[in-house]
Amino acid sequence: MxxxxxxxxxxxxxxxxxxxxxxxxxDGEASVNELAEPFPITVQAVSKHLKVLERAGLIARGRSAQxxxxxxxxxxxEQAADWLAGYRAVWEHRFDRLEDHLRRIDGGTET
Amino acid sequence: xxxxxxxxxxxxxxxxxxxxxRVWRAWTRPDQLAAxxxxxxxxxxxxxxxxxxxxxxxxxxxxxxxxxxxxxTSVGTFTEVLEPERLSFEEAxxxxxxxxxxxxxxxxxxxxxxTEMVLRSTIHTxxxxxxxxEAGMSGSVDRLVELLA
Numbered sequence: 698m699x700x701x702x703x704x705x706x707x708x709x710x711x712x713x714x715x716x717x718x719x720x721x722x723x724d725g726e727a728s729v730n731e732l733a734e735p736f737p738i739t740v741q742a743v744s745k746h747l748k749v750l751e752r753a754g755l756i757a758r759g760r761s762a763q764x765x766x767x768x769x770x771x772x773x774x775e776q777a778a779d780w781l782a783g784y785r786a787v788w789e790h791r792f793d794r795l796e797d798h799l800r801r802i803d804g805g806t807e808t
Numbered sequence: 809x810x811x812x813x814x815x816x817x818x819x820x821x822x823x824x825x826x827x828x829x830r831v832w833r834a835w836t837r838p839d840q841l842a843a844x845x846x847x848x849x850x851x852x853x854x855x856x857x858x859x860x861x862x863x864x865x866x867x868x869x870x871x872x873x874x875x876x877x878x879x880x881t882s883v884g885t886f887t888e889v890l891e892p893e894r895l896s897f898e899e900a901x902x903x904x905x906x907x908x909x910x911x912x913x914x915x916x917x918x919x920x921x922x923t924e925m926v927l928r929s930t931i932h933t934x935x936x937x938x939x940x941x942e943a944g945m946s947g948s949v950d951r952l953v954e955l956l957a
Contacts, residue, residue: 784909785818788927790847792822798834798844799826 709753726768832892846871
């Protein structure tokens with residue numbers, strides 16, 4: 698269950714539709730319907746992609762229930778890809794090593 | 809003028825296949841901390857680990873790069889020591905990385921020989937750090953999209 702620190706960001710960016718959505722949002726905010734237009738997929742599917750992008754901190758969405766316009770989160774992208782991810786990475790890595798350590802001493806070799 | 813500070817939070821949850829007391833020892837005994845704290849490619853001699861396990865006490869660990877002997881030191885101050893369920897500590901600001909961080913680690917006994925470990929960290933940054941991050945950002949999305957296309 699080791700998680701790569703940037704996995705949320707990269708998992709979000711790994712999908713071509715999500716990259717296209719991000720590229721569209723780089724030009725300005727847009728509603729789900731506007732974002733769905735150029736794609737041969739349902740609004741519902743686009744909505745799912747937006748959730749992934751939002752969870753990764755790459756976009757923010759308006760709170761109005763109807764439109765919820767999405768906009769790109771430049772600072773969040775930078776933070777997610779930079780220091781916060783770095784801080785998290787340090788801990789994830791540490792915990793990986795702790796897990797290994799606990800497995801090693803499992804045989805009763807603990808001193 | 810006081811600079812505005814923003815708090816960011818991260819949570820990391822792990823279920824460890826070891827009883828809580830053993831996890832606690834791994835966290836608090838110098839010889840055991842030495843075995844896992846540093847990144848891979850670095851070693852931590854047990855003599856480089858100092859644990860003053862009490863509120864106000866210091867945790868200090870210096871790891872050494874296997875390749876060139878470079879040193880890296882982690883320093884924290886314990887703010888709460890509640891054996892065997894909770895450990896809290898503060899880290900001071902360092903190298904523009906952050907403007908101080910506080911972390912709490914809870915160890916939950918799952919009752920089946922496993923332990924749920926949860927780290928909650930609050931990391932403080934100043935507006936200046938965010939502005940620097942945003943300044944380095946212009947065009948980054950386009951570059952990323954290009955890179956991954």
